[in-house]
Amino acid sequence: MISSHSKLPGIGTNIFSVMSTLAEEHQAINLSQGFPDYACDPKLIELVNDAMKDGHNQYANMAGIPLLRNLVADKVNRTHHAAYDPDQEVTITAGGTQAIFTAIASCINPGDEVIIFEPAYDCYAPTVRMFGGLVKPYGMAFTDNKIDWDMVKKLFSANTKMIILNSPHNPTGSILQEDDIQALIKLIKDTDVLILSDEVYEHLVYDGKKHLSVAAYPELRERSFIIASFGKILHTTGWKVGYCIAPEFLMKEFRKIHQFNVFSVNTPMQVAIANYLQNESVYQNVTAFFQEKRDLFRSLLSNTRFELLPCYGSYFQCVSYKVISDEGDAVFATRLIKEFGVAAIPLSAFYTRSTDCQVLRFCFAKKQETLENAVNRLIKL
Numbered sequence: 001m002i003s004s005h006s007k008l009p010g011i012g013t014n015i016f017s018v019m020s021t022l023a024e025e026h027q028a029i030n031l032s033q034g035f036p037d038y039a040c041d042p043k044l045i046e047l048v049n050d051a052m053k054d055g056h057n058q059y060a061n062m063a064g065i066p067l068l069r070n071l072v073a074d075k076v077n078r079t080h081h082a083a084y085d086p087d088q089e090v091t092i093t094a095g096g097t098q099a100i101f102t103a104i105a106s107c108i109n110p111g112d113e114v115i116i117f118e119p120a121y122d123c124y125a126p127t128v129r130m131f132g133g134l135v136k137p138y139g140m141a142f143t144d145n146k147i148d149w150d151m152v153k154k155l156f157s158a159n160t161k162m163i164i165l166n167s168p169h170n171p172t173g174s175i176l177q178e179d180d181i182q183a184l185i186k187l188i189k190d191t192d193v194l195i196l197s198d199e200v201y202e203h204l205v206y207d208g209k210k211h212l213s214v215a216a217y218p219e220l221r222e223r224s225f226i227i228a229s230f231g232k233i234l235h236t237t238g239w240k241v242g243y244c245i246a247p248e249f250l251m252k253e254f255r256k257i258h259q260f261n262v263f264s265v266n267t268p269m270q271v272a273i274a275n276y277l278q279n280e281s282v283y284q285n286v287t288a289f290f291q292e293k294r295d296l297f298r299s300l301l302s303n304t305r306f307e308l309l310p311c312y313g314s315y316f317q318c319v320s321y322k323v324i325s326d327e328g329d330a331v332f333a334t335r336l337i338k339e340f341g342v343a344a345i346p347l348s349a350f351y352t353r354s355t356d357c358q359v360l361r362f363c364f365a366k367k368q369e370t371l372e373n374a375v376n377r378l379i380k381l
């Protein structure tokens with residue numbers, strides 16, 4: 001028997017794959033994994049076809065096609081008044097998760113400590129550990145997700161290497177406010193702590209609120225990897241195209257890993273996205289589009305016994321089911337699929353210690369009829 005040492009003992013298949021598979025098996029309405037169930041703009045598909053027909057079928061530039069990197073740099077400059085050099089400071093990635101992995105891989109060494117805010121997106125902690133890093137979780141207040149920055153300070157040590165931020169936040173839909181940013185600036189002042197800022201839901205912010213990117217704050221930007229995703233803007237999560245922006249000294253390290261891991265991202269998609277996003281109204285439209293979905297889903301859910309938690313951003317709505325059941329969230333989510341035909345994500349999957357607050361996450365990036373059908377089933381609970 002050949003023995004092999006697991007790099008990630010205790011880690012199984014991630015919750016999104018598990019719940020989506022279970023949903024398929026039981027033909028449940030899948031509000032678990034975050035992806036749209038409607039088509040993207042046919043024009044975008046035409047642009048991919050055009051790119052293929054025009055011969056854009058070979059390796060792209062390792063860092064991404066210049067047209068797309070320029071577009072990213074222009075957009076960040078216009079939105080956040082932050083100048084990034086498209087040649088040295090922007091890299092197109094195979095989606096957000098790969099960008100997060102590569103950023104962590106490029107700077108976490110054994111013994112480095114990384115602060116994350118829980119509930120936290122599921123890939124942060126395992127990736128940190130894969131490179132010998134130690135995860136220091138900060139538990140956000142339940143249910144308003146406020147961060148007490150004095151408590152975060154207590155997690156700091158001489159070994160603190162990185163803080164991972166995520167705003168708009170998956171799964172809670174909370175967003176960082178100006179006072180959070182100012183507290184963070186104070187906290188990292190006179191330290192060498194790096195920031196990984198996962199901003200993949202940057203355009204999904206509601207009620208006229210504003211997404212605050214760390215790019216807009218020079219004290220943060222100078223030490224930050226910022227991660228973004230085209231899938232969330234274009235309704236094409238399966239295309240797996242995103243990007244990372246970072247100051248040159250960090251991006252240099254990022255690309256050392258990227259070139260041996262991904263090398264380059266598929267060319268026709270990059271060409272199509274760059275051409276499609278020349279039309280800037282896409283960004284504004286996506287905000288209004290998801291605001292409508294969030295409002296509809298919340299109003300439908302208000303007819304159920306679930307308690308709606310706040311949602312200011314992302315395409316996720318969290319609910320407490322305390323008044324419905326005292327089961328654990330994984331058990332309840334499984335029963336919801338099998339007996340009621342609706343799939344959700346149990347929030348314990350977003351905690352290193354599987355903390356169970358009896359909360360589920362639903363994704364509302366779905367057709368109106370999907371949301372209506374799902375809630376018609378949830379009403380029975």
Ligand code: GLN
Nearest residue numbers: 016017032033034097170
């Ligand atoms: N980001 C998506 C979610 O939170 C899932 C991505 C994935 O399945 N890896 O549901």
